[in-house]
Amino acid sequence: MFKAEFLFQDGGTLTVDVAPDQTVLEAVMQADAPVRHDCCAGTCGTCIAEHLDGGAVLDAGTMALPLTAEERAAGLMPTCLARLTGDARFRVPYRLDPPAPEPARHAAHVVSVTAASPTVHRLLLELASPEDFSFQPGQYLRVRPPGLKAVRAYSIASRPADLPLVELLIRHVPGGQMSQWLRDGAQAGDRVALHGPLGSFAFDDRAAAHLFIAGGTGLAPVLSMIRTMGPGVPALLCFGCSRPEDLFYLDELRDLAAVRPGLSVRVALFDPAGGALPDGVVQGTALSVLSAADLVPGMTAYLCGPPGMVGAAGRFLAAGGLAPSAIRAERFLPS
Numbered sequence: 378m379f380k381a382e383f384l385f386q387d388g389g390t391l392t393v394d395v396a397p398d399q400t401v402l403e404a405v406m407q408a409d410a411p412v413r414h415d416c417c418a419g420t421c422g423t424c425i426a427e428h429l430d431g432g433a434v435l436d437a438g439t440m441a442l443p444l445t446a447e448e449r450a451a452g453l454m455p456t457c458l459a460r461l462t463g464d465a466r467f468r469v470p471y472r473l474d475p476p477a478p479e480p481a482r483h484a485a486h487v488v489s490v491t492a493a494s495p496t497v498h499r500l501l502l503e504l505a506s507p508e509d510f511s512f513q514p515g516q517y518l519r520v521r522p523p524g525l526k527a528v529r530a531y532s533i534a535s536r537p538a539d540l541p542l543v544e545l546l547i548r549h550v551p552g553g554q555m556s557q558w559l560r561d562g563a564q565a566g567d568r569v570a571l572h573g574p575l576g577s578f579a580f581d582d583r584a585a586a587h588l589f590i591a592g593g594t595g596l597a598p599v600l601s602m603i604r605t606m607g608p609g610v611p612a613l614l615c616f617g618c619s620r621p622e623d624l625f626y627l628d629e630l631r632d633l634a635a636v637r638p639g640l641s642v643r644v645a646l647f648d649p650a651g652g653a654l655p656d657g658v659v660q661g662t663a664l665s666v667l668s669a670a671d672l673v674p675g676m677t678a679y680l681c682g683p684p685g686m687v688g689a690a691g692r693f694l695a696a697g698g699l700a701p702s703a704i705r706a707e708r709f710l711p712s
Contacts, residue, residue: 379432379461381405383412386581389473395461400436402457411476412456412469413577419455421530422708423577427701428452432463443708445688451701470705471513471579478511483571485543490563493546494625497594498559500531500545502569507541512574514601515679515707519572520545520555522563527554530575532598532681532707536605546597546625578681578707585675586611590663590690592682593618596626598707599679609639613671617645617663617686621652631657643667664690672697681707 381401382392391411395404402424405412414424422443429452437458444453456467471477485502493499504510517532535544549556580602581587587610589599596616603614618624624646634642643666644658659666663686678694680687687706694704 380464381433381461382464382466383410383426384429384466384468385473386470386579386583387472387474391473397461399460400457401433401459401461401467402455405456411473413471413477413575414457415480415575417457419458422455422706423575424456425453425577425708426456426459426467426469428454428459429466429468431461431465433459433461433465433467436460443684445691447688447692447695448701451695453701468702469577470581470702471577477513477516478574480573480575481509483510483573485569485571487563487565487567487569488542489565490559495622496549497623497625498547498549498556500547500559500563502543502545502571504541504543504571510540510574512537514580514605515578515598516574516576517578517598517707518543518545518574521570522555522558523567523569525554525558528572529555532576532578532594532601533574534597534600536601538605546594546600548594576707578679578705580605580679581677581703581705584677584703586673586677587613588667588671588676588678588694589614589616590667590678590680590682590686591616592663592686593623595680595682595686595707598681600626602679603633603637603640606637606640608637610637611673612637612640613667614640614642615645615663615667616642617647617661617666617682619647621646621650624655624658627655627658662686664693667693669697672699677703677705679705684708 379395415421484505488501491499521528531545630642645661645666680690
């Protein structure tokens with residue numbers, strides 16, 4: 378029997394006994410320890426931890442993982458695929474106390490569906506029993522509309538203080554069941570099944586400054602974090618979209634920057650398609666509007682968006698001196 382010790386963001390620790398025939402996550406689940414997980418198959422990224430030292434190997438074979446080669450070299454690994462060869466220590470990017478709420482089934486109804494842009498829907502839900510639901514900024518929900526078998530995961534864009542209302546930002550996928558429902562079938566009052574909250578993407582309340590890099594609807598979880606931050610917290614948001622029809626929430630971001638001293642917002646559009654750029658928007662990507670001078674001591678970075686953007690941003694930040702524990706990413710593999 379080996380021991381896996383987990384170090385949490387708030388300095389808390391816990392130790393789990395791991396048998397030779399178990400993965401680290403299997404031992405965590407057997408012990409009912411508050412280490413976050415979801416798919417248990419290495420694709421969602423929720424159970425990823427930083428391997429600090431000791432005997433641990435990744436039992437992934439040739440399967441694809443939501444990690445870059447650089448992240449794996451830095452010691453990041455899904456605990457659902459990690460096996461111990463000796464005692465080992467891991468670090469996770471969230472607090473032990475208070476622990477995140479346990480995922481559960483919830484019911485909600487549609488308040489409204491609006492077009493944030495031609496390719497992005499804003500879905501506003503109201504929970505049926507808000508007293509049974511809580512979440513931490515950065516977490517996501519699995520959503521199943523009425524009459525559909527499709528279940529999809531979406532990050533929460535609203536604040537915990539906004540409950541019982543929950544805001545989701547959903548990219549239109551041609552031919553997708555969820556997209557078709559949002560565009561053609563969703564009506565106020567429709568009952569929606571939810572499972573959550575889920576995810577380990579979390580705000581670091583110890584950081585001296587915060588850097589948010591978001592692409593497309595990857596804006597949702599960082600928007601929840603920014604909306605929840607205290608006043609005067611130094612923060613920079615770099616937000617990018619591909620085409621003019623994908624760009625959304627410009628007014629909301631400007632309003633946030635206006636009422637939150639310490640928050641700066643930079644918005645980029647990759648392909649203006651020959652048209653004029655909106656006021657305050659530059660041509661480029663979410664990463665191209667960032668420079669090495671923006672990286673300051675004690676900063677934590679949060680990345681969410683297309684896998685290519687997340688990987689490139691992670692490499693840029695690591696080259697700029699940010700430690701793996703200071704780079705947080707919402708990672709996933711498409712289903």
